[in-house]
Amino acid sequence: MPPPAQESIKTPGLSLMATEGSMGEKRPDQEKSRSIIRIEHLSKVFSAHQVVVAVDDVSFDVMQGEIFGLLGPNGAGKSTLIRILTTLMMPTSGRAIVDVYDVTKDQEKVRGVIGVCPQNSSLDLELSAYDNLDFFGRLQNLNEDTIKRRVWELLEMVGLSDRADAKVSTFSGGMRRKLEIVRAFIHRPLLLFLDEPTIGLDPESRREVWRQISLLNTENTTIILTTHYMDEAEKLCDRIAFMDQGRLIALDTLKQLQKTIPGGEKIEVGFVHFNDAVIDAIKSHPEVRGVEVKGGKVHISSQQGTSLLPAILDDFERYSIGVTTLSIRHPSLEDVFIHLTGKDFGERDAPVVGPSRRVP
Amino acid sequence: MLRGAVAIFRRDFKKFLSTPIALFMTLIFPIMYLVIFGNAIGGSITGIPLGVVQEQPYITPTPLYLAGREALSLYHQPDKPALFSIRAFSSEGAASQALGLGEVSGYVVFPSDVAPNRSTKLYVDSSEYTVPALIQSSVAVVLVQLGAMGPLYVDNVYGTIDYLQFFGVGVIVMAIFMTTMMGGGIALIRDRELGIIEGYLVTPVKRSSIILGMIGSGTVRAFLAGFLIFIVDIVVAGVIVRTPEQFLLVVTVLFMTSIGVTSLVVALASRFSNQQEYASSIAFFNLLLFMTSGAFYPVIGMPDWLRWVTVINPEAYAVHALRSIIIRGQGLSVVGTDLVALLIFTIGAILLGIATFKRTLE
Known part of the structure; x- marks a missing residue:
């Protein structure tokens, strides 16, 4: 994964970069680090039956070309945020700029530069794979030749060229998902929104979809991904934003997020017989946060596990303790989330907020 | 267990x-x-508009004419109001014209002198169901009661019309309503439930294009359904279209009905939250409109409250227009009112459809 821009949560100050050199279709590639989405103090309040603050004063930027992960439990406000960014919903207050267009003012312009793959499949099951893509090409106002070329290109990409004329209802869940993702990509959008792209898929299909997403990202498309799955975010995302109860509680690269946990790196060293003196030696390293001995192993929590390891092994050697096993574990995103919210990811299912999908 | x-x-x-x-x-x-x-x-049929006229040369009203007019206006079935609503004409030409315009269901021509064996003539609009037979038998009974000696000649002005022909024309309109309300509406609700319509909304396609596309496809589907039954009517029931103008009129009526009903369905389908509610409401609605359209039983046989439904029922105007054109061979002078009514309905439905559907898109 490419080293992403190191930017933590902060309100973008005087950034003027979004307005330059991006008029029309020609977009200079060298502007890798310009922000493609700017969100400033965005809020969404539902007040139908009871007042629910679905999105609460959220501000952040998404950089061009990155895969940006939006994580959080159900009801955290991810979907509402996505709906605002994709012009399906108006914010109560605040501003959101997609490319150079305001989502509340230039809705049609915004729709022209985004591709959306919703959580609930919106493929037409009674149409063939080809017709589904063809139809969306037409909705995107592409010309006939481009549509034909793009459809075959995309079918090839997801390995469905031989099933082009088969009805989508005959496809497996994984095939449908891949088809839907590339459908959102038919007009080469600047931005691709994927809402829970691998929900309900088997491990093999998930890997396929991940490959697909990485592949699309190499075409200089920025991808915004919401997910429940920590492993998905770890595998794909350059930067990760955590949302909880409508608020943005963290935003950084995975590495930086992991560092926020004091003593987050766990080193375990197995031994045959033990000498207590080694504990003091280990504790003398400034990065070490805690040492514990149980079950024939020394458990060390530290800040910098990888660089600390040689020094720890030296300590064991000095006290002539035979090392039998050795493991080092980096904190997972789940650990980060637990650390940030003080709760487990799963047990925080807030009530689903607002009309997540309206069937009027 | x-x-x-x-x-x-x-x-x-x-x-x-x-x-x-x-x-x-x-x-x-x-x-x-x-x-x-x-x-x-x-419902019992009462108040049939019937013309009476005395044959030319007209000098003074004959006793038979006066007695006949009186007897016909009083004639009724047991415990029912008068069967006929009598309108006297000054000449056969005027009566014939009124029949042609559908203002009366028939007219009786009484002989101009009292000589025996002079026949009485009955011209009757044979395109309606049961009404012509009722007129004929009642007029015959009245003449016998009056002791009229001469025979009664009956002229079915539109020839003998089978019930199949009478009903077939109504089915054309029914086909348009049925296909659209059942097929089109349910498909629309399903698309909405599946989020397919929301999928349109994140593409640059305009809101108005979505509505236009939907009403357009529904209209063509409904029109084809109606046109297909029209062809079946020609082949099976043996109805005929006499002139290109009449064919054009039929197509116009079919098209206006189709676009109106489709727009109405778009409006209705936008308001219902699920297929079941929609389907049961529409089944009721369909029945009401169809029953009061006069498609398979004359409107004149309905009680007043149902006849009011007929007045606001677009299906009734479509049925009347088609029957006038196809069976009676009448032109714009008769179906003009129907076309105006359909036009009002269609424009109203389109506006309602656009307004209601737009609300679901917000």
């Missing part, structure tokens, strides 16, 4: 009770069926 059965019973019943519209319709439907069906078909 019983526990499982009870569990399923409870689940089904809970769902049944939780959709009030469907529940209401399920219970009210058979009752409405009874009331509407019973009244629309079984």
Whole structure:
């Protein structure tokens, strides 16, 4: 994964970069680090039956070309945020700029530069794979030749060229998902929104979809991904934003997020017989946060596990303790989330907020 | 075993009770069926507009003419109001014209002198169902009562019309309503439930294009359904279209009806939250419109309250227009009113459809 821009949560100050050199279709590639989405103090309040603050004063930027992960439990406000960014919903207050267009003012312009793959499949099951893509090409106002070329290109990409004329209802869940993702990509959008792209898929299909997403990202498309799955975010995302109860509680690269946990790196060293003196030696390293001995192993929590390891092994050697096993574990995103919210990811299912999908 | 059965019973019943519209319709439907069906078909026919005229040369009214006019205006079936609503004409030409315009269902021509064996003539609009036979038998009875000696000649002005022909024309309109309300509306609700329409909304396609596309496809589908039945009518029931203008008029009526009904369905389907509620409401609606359209029983046989439904029922205007053109061979002078009514309905439905559907897109 490419080293992403190191930017933590902060309100973008005087950034003027979004307005330059991006008029029309020609977009200079060298502007890798310009922000493609700017969100400033965005809020969404539902007040139908009871007042629910679905999105609460959220501000952040998404950089061009990155895969940006939006994580959080159900009801955290991810979907509402996505709906605002994709012009399906108006914010109560605040501003959101997609490319150079305001989502509340230039809705049609915004729709022209985004591709959306919703959580609930919106493929037409009674149409063939080809017709589904063809139809969306037409909705995107592409010309006939481009549509034909793009459809075959995309079918090839997801390995469905031989099933082009088969009805989508005959496809497996994984095939449908891949088809839907590339459908959102038919007009080469600047931005691709994927809402829970691998929900309900088997491990093999998930890997396929991940490959697909990485592949699309190499075409200089920025991808915004919401997910429940920590492993998905770890595998794909350059930067990760955590949302909880409508608020943005963290935003950084995975590495930086992991560092926020004091003593987050766990080193375990197995031994045959033990000498207590080694504990003091280990504790003398400034990065070490805690040492514990149980079950024939020394458990060390530290800040910098990888660089600390040689020094720890030296300590064991000095006290002539035979090392039998050795493991080092980096904190997972789940650990980060637990650390940030003080709760487990799963047990925080807030009530689903607002009309997540309206069937009027 | 019983526990499982009870569990399923409870689940089904809970769902049944939780959709009030469907529940209401399920219970009210058979009752409405009874009331509407019973009244629309079984109602007694009264107040048939009938013309009376004395044959030329007209000098003074003959006793037979005066007695006949009196007797016909009083004639009624036991315990029913008068069967005819009599209109006297000053000449046969005027009576014939009124019949041509559908203002009277028939007219009786009394002989100009009292000589025996002078025949009485009855011209009758044979395109209606049961009404012509009723007129003919009643006029015959009245003449016998008056002791008129001469024979009664009957002229079915539109020839002998089979019930199949009478009904077939109504089915054309029914086909348009049915296809659109059942097929089109349910497909639309399903698309919305599946989020397919929301999928359109994140593409640059305009809101107005979505509505235009939907109404357009529905209209063509409805038109084809109606046109297909029209062809079947020609082939099977043997109706004929006499001139290109009449064909054009038929197509116009079919098209206007199709676009109006489609727009109406877009509006309705936008307001219902699920297929079941929509389907049960529309089944009722369909029945009401069809029964009061005069498609398979003359409107004149309906009680007043149902006739009011007829007045605001676009299907009735479409049926009347088609029957006038196809069976009676009448032109714009007769169907003009129907076309205006259909035009008002169509424009109203389009506006309603656009307004309602737009609201679901916001």
